Amino acid sequence: MDRSEQTKKNQAINLYTWGLELLSDGGHVRDADKVGWMLIENAATQGDRDAQNYLGDAYFYSYKKDEKAAFWYTKAAEQGLPEALAMLGMLYLLGRGVTRDYIKARQYFEQALQDNEVNVEAAVAQYWLGQMYKEGIGVPKDSEKGEKLIYLAAINGYAPRGK
Numbered sequence: 001m002d003r004s005e006q007t008k009k010n011q012a013i014n015l016y017t018w019g020l021e022l023l024s025d026g027g028h029v030r031d032a033d034k035v036g037w038m039l040i041e042n043a044a045t046q047g048d049r050d051a052q053n054y055l056g057d058a059y060f061y062s063y064k065k066d067e068k069a070a071f072w073y074t075k076a077a078e079q080g081l082p083e084a085l086a087m088l089g090m091l092y093l094l095g096r097g098v099t100r101d102y103i104k105a106r107q108y109f110e111q112a113l114q115d116n117e118v119n120v121e122a123a124v125a126q127y128w129l130g131q132m133y134k135e136g137i138g139v140p141k142d143s144e145k146g147e148k149l150i151y152l153a154a155i156n157g158y159a160p161r162g163k
Contacts, residue, residue, distance in 0.1 A: 008046060009047070015042050020054075022039065070088065103138060
């Protein structure tokens, strides 16, 4: 990465950080929510994968706009962000905001788990991939493998209510 690219990346990170600060504690800034959101959108547009994932989460969880969530998760997933890969896999599995595609869902879940990092984001991928194996959805049915992945997801901090 040359100096110019690094400078742009740092600017995007700063925009994202400032945006989060304004959204969490706007202090005395007029229209802090609007300004914070604008900064995060600018950071995402400039390619900051964390900002892109933040927008994906906001559109998915808060605004219930699955197509916009899929757009931003895809941008972050293209840069290898595990949590975006896991969420994108879930969207493809459930057909929310995208056309249901079990092959893509499995691929995204497996990519999210590639670095073997144990965290809640990886646990989302473990859980949903486990469900796919347990039920034989888009993969050969393997109840033992499915149960193991679901168990690991729970240990790693992801266990949906009622499951």
